[in-house]
Amino acid sequence: MNPGEAENCREDMEIDGMPDGFNANYLKAYYGKVFPHSDIFKWMCYGHDGKHPGCDPTYLSRREFSFTLDNDIYLRFQSYTSAYELESSIKEKCPFKIDIGPVYSVNPAKRHAYAQTGDNVFTPVERELIFDIDITDYDDVRFCCSGADICLDCWPLMTVAIKVIDTALRDDFGFIHILWAYSGRRGVHCWVCDAKARRLSNEQRASIADYFRVYKGNENSNKKVSLVGPVLHPFLARSYTDVLRDFFEGKMLLSQNILSTEEKYEKILDMIPDESVAAELRGKWQEMRKAYGSKDDINVVRWEQLKSLLCSAKLKHIQGLRRCIEEIIFSFTYPRLDMEVSKHMNHLLKAPFCVHPKTGRVCVPIDPNNCEEFDPTAVPTLSQLLQELNMSGSRADMDDELDRTSLGRAVRYFRSSFLQPLLRSCKEEIESAYNSRLQQSKNNLSW
């Protein structure tokens, strides 16, 4: 559905007397007819669906789910032993938000029986490697919106983050089963579901988060990005040349008018290590202000001046000047991850296909290979989906219903690009683990 159609839909809805928005009744219908229960169930089972003798029958029941109900009632440590239980619970409770937690050593509902022993037997044993990127962490470099708002001028920062992190997760770390999802309002989540990723310890997760960490700023520090060393690590260099530089120079400079006013360009001049160089640029730019009539965008012109000055031969002796250009670009565009989310196995994260209560938008998957085309302002909303269902009339076949809504494509993408390859690999692992256990016991029996 493109923005034009969405616009019409909204108007129709008001005419038909079905108010736009988010409420418990809509949610009930959503969980009744649209939410992909069986896909989420299959995912969470990771192949342990009981169909193979090597399956672990306790696996699903050791996973924590957490529901946030109306009136901020919070239910933690929910667990389920079957698809039916999970689905009925969701339909009955109609949670405003579903969070997925780790797989524990024992069923979380029974944790109190274990909590008091010194050895801490109730503990997470598996958890996806997760990342959470929130656009409000970029509020100091986006000038079009602030707070919870997003638009097509600042959203590309998320696109850039996805490209940098996704490439590194696959090429550097060798992960395959990666799901990116829209958070429903102002960010993206990443779920790395490879077996190896799920078994990483907190320390290992922290090391990956630190590998990705470049931006270290907050309002108390001046320089938020410090790239030391004569050359960049291959990961940073690749991110720079493949993604960040072109995005900054080709898009962000213009869409955010980064050098257009004194207040804005002072922030950049602050990052230049040599005061006299900064002063020279300041002088040039103040001059420019007085009579700028060229057709070339002022941001681009100023940026070119900055680059040529910082790279000029006469200033080669000044330490860190050339590197400064990269630091500026990194500080504006490089992904800003929430470290705490990734470092701890027990951190909860919102499940894909939930509906965001403040926007009504569904947390749909994002295809990292086509993330530039993702438009958060065109993501299906709860009322829109229900409208679509109403208009299509009732049909017996669930899959058909799903297809008549704009969510159909999202669910099919989820299945074909993520779920099916993941389950295939899980089954292979279960089988081979089972076979090797069999082999071992045979070896033990032989004399």
Added chain:
Amino acid sequence: MQSLGTRRVYHQNDAVSTLPLYRSAPPLEVRLEDFEAFAVDRLRVLKAISDGLSRGKKPEEMEKLVEELWKTHMKQPKLSEAGNKDVISHFVLRLVYCRTEDLRKWFLSMETMLFRYRFKLQSPEAQRALMADLDLPYKAVNTAEFESVKDKVSQVARSIVQPPPTEDAKFYKVPFEEVPELVASRRVYIHQGNAYVAMNQVVSLVVTQFRSFLSKALILTNRKWTSSIKEQEKDRLTPIVEELSTSYLGPDYSQPRESAEISLKDIDHLAKSSFPLCMRHLYEKLKEDHHLKHGGRMQLGLFLKGVGLNLDDALAFWRAEFSQKVGAERFDKEYAYNIRHNYGREGKRTDYTPFSCQKVISSTPGVGDHHGCPFRHFSEENLRAALGRMGVGNRGMDDIIDKVRNRHYQVACTLTFEAVHGSTCDAGINHPNQYFIDSQKVLQSKLLEYMSIKDAEETIILLANISNCEPAHHVKQKNF
């Protein structure tokens, strides 16, 4: 006994490592006096390492320190005796430090540090021998594969200011999760899940293995201790073991003392007079924004607990601020739980301990955060302004900034204390709560100098109710 590590200890051959792996306890007879004495000597080494780390010593300095410490405390006239002392003291301390999670954590950190620097001091042959001993299943990269990654590996070397690898350089191909420190600091090239580790980085591999093994061993030791040893040895070893752990760690400020309570109305005044900069900054930001993010809430909240703020007052304190931003209802729903959690009234009921300087310094404040150590994270400009507001004059300021530039954050904080209070702090600041207590002591004793006895007595009792000091102690000392 099959421990390879211990057998090695008896070799006189210098090329072979004298560094044991502590795989299993030696079947040696130990005299009771040695049992305690050896452990105390090793504890001196570990404590000095801990101090060195808190003072922000760089790796080269630590390496030298470890070498000296080992010579001073652990040498014996005969080589074989030194080896015995090494292994025996380690295993005794395992008993001492296996008993709680905090003790295990400290011991694990320090023993791993000790091992890391002793490993670095070994010859390359000895290092290779140890690696073989550990049975690490890592393959050296063959020439063909090396050719394919040579450019990237060289780039990484240059990025960390190391000489690029030569033609015959040895590299190990290792799953990335085995070398978390190298990954975290981007000191290795990673491709398809494998890290290419240079020979001189091999320390990391070995240390990770050592740490992982010791961590598991400590848990097992704890089980054995609780289930049998403690009772069996209650007249002989148990008292020694229990005494050893308390004598060297220093107070952790988790138990506020008897007359400990500070009341809500005192906090504002105390923040200005006795809070260290890190907590003062958090407090000011809280007053300004009526909000703090999680890291800040933890750091300040636990500090206040250590200072003596009880749970009810803590809830009132945070509610008074947060309700101005998010409303009392949201506070009760979203934040009160975590405060109770910090006091051990929820969840797994751990009574969290206030952060030490080492912990504060190693935090990583991000966007919107105000926790961590200001000496580490503030820009020079902001730091000068903040210190000025605390009352640090120009002379003291330059000394402090100089320490910060050299990354001696705790020394900088100590100098700040001295500048603000006009008195020396010989012990050095290791813990925010220590700063607070020392500050209160100084302020009280200053007060005493200018008052009549009666006034002094009354004031001391009042002040004693604010901080954790015993009134009688001070009165006795002064002669009016």
